[in-house]
Amino acid sequence: MKIRVSQRCSDFDSYRAERVKSLFNVDSGANFQLEAELPIEGDDWQIGVIVGPSGSGKTSIGAQIGQLYKPTWPASMPIVDAIAPGGEFADVTAALSAVGLGSVPAWLRPFNVLSNGEQFRATLARLVCEAPALAVVDEFSSVVDRQIARIGAGAFAKVWRRTGGQAVLLSCHYDILDWLQPDWVFDTATGQFQRGSLRRRPPLELEIHQTDWRYWPLFEPHHYLKLPRMIAATCYVGTINGEPVAHLAVSTRPGLVEARACRLVVMPEWQGAGVGMRFLNAICDAWRRGENRYNTPLPTLFHTSHPGLAASLRRDRRWTQVSARLFGEHKMRCRGALRKSAAAKGVAESGSGYGGHLRSVQGFRYLVDDTPCAS
Incomplete structure (x- = not known):
């Protein structure tokens, strides 16, 4: 594909414009021309990147490859409704989780009130759900923190390759290339086209520390449920380069028949990197070994x-699903238990009872090869 970009504007002759020309020996700023050869015809690629400094022609090149992806978002609709409104609920939530926007409260907010990082990932989730044959994304990761950009790029690349579509990403940052692992890269700074270059994604070294509830206030705002802390629980915190990134609490069922893990939280800037499942599996495997x-x-x-x-637990062969409930316990039965407990303690009744919700709760058990699956 031969790309020719030729742009022209008025050659201004104001005092300041003429002074700039004189000071910097510039004849005119009215013309911009660029030629590039991009051999990308065919369907043997899925992710391409045009990278280079600002003003080097990335957007102009991308516009000649295909229409820029600029979705409009309704101001009075949460993103979980705005993304693929005619699609399946499970597909939308899976896309949001896959690109790293796993914070459930963010799903219930309109796009315009989200943070820059959340907007970036919401747009990627919408792109994944719409899955056009060809998409050109301008300013890819340019407005977000570099940590979010790298992790988000890796998460997007993994899920986009499942769609079968082609995406051209325009960015001024080179640090995302190792995470995207693109099929081709065109650098507007050097004019070089590189295809099929194998890139190794930077490793993430996760350290797991046994602790108590002291770190929970850092993670609690990102947990989708507001519940009391587990009784007699052992807490674990995962860190990368000393930064807390994941949390899990583990307690036991009566009689020490099995452990029960809960309060799994991965910090938003690390969601989509696969940290959560590795963290959970490592702790559960340690408990399995005693x-x-x-x-x-x-x-x-x-x-x-x-x-x-x-969905991730169902895909992992080390886990088996043992239950699936679409609603909670009978609320009046719970209220009766609270009333009886209050009477036995001689205190006033508190609370109206738990349950009665339509929250689907799915149960899984961590298994190994020599353990029979639950029926």
């Missing part, structure tokens, strides 16, 4: 309502 304060090998039970996490 590496816990009870020195007893225990299988681990884990419940979640998050559709993206539930």
Whole structure:
């Protein structure tokens, strides 16, 4: 594909314009021309990147390849409704989780009130759901923190390759290339086209520390449920380069028959990098081997309502699904138990009872090859 960009504007002769020309020995700023050869015809690629400094012609080149992806967002509709309104609910939530926007409260907000990082990932989720045959994305990752940009780029690349479409990403940042692992790159700074270059994604070294609830206030705002802390739980925090990125609490069921993991949270800027599942599996495997304060090998039970996490657990051969409930306990039965407990303690009744919700809770058990699957 031969790209020719030729742009012209008025050659101004104001005092300041003429002074600039004189000071910097510039004849005119009215003309911009660029030629590029991009051999990208065919369907043997899925992700291409045009990278280079601002003003080097990236947008002009992208506009000649295809229409720039600029979706409009309704101001009075949460993003979970605005993305693929005629599509399946599960597909939308899966796309949001896949690109790293796993924070459920953010799904319930309109696009215009989201942070820059959340808007970036919401747009990627919408692109994944719409899955056009060809998409050109301008200013890819340019307005977000570089940590979010790198992790978000890697998450997008992984899920976009499942769509079968082609995406051309325009960016002024080179740090995302190793995370995107694109099929081709054109650098507008050097005019070089590189195809099929193998790039190794930078490794993430996750360290796991056993602790108590002292770190929970950092993670609690990002958990989709507001519940009391688990009784007699052992907490774990995962860090990367000393930065807390993941949290999990593990307690036991009566009789030490098995462990129960809960309060799994991954910080928003690390969502989509696969940190959560590796963190959860490592802790559950340690409990399976008896590496816990009870020195007893225990299988681990884990419940979640998050559709993206539930899908990941179903794909992992180390987990088996053992339950799926579409609603909570009978609220009046719970209220009766609270009333009886209050009477036994001689205190005033508090609370109206838990349950009665339509929250789908799915249960999974961490298994190994020599453990029979639950029926």
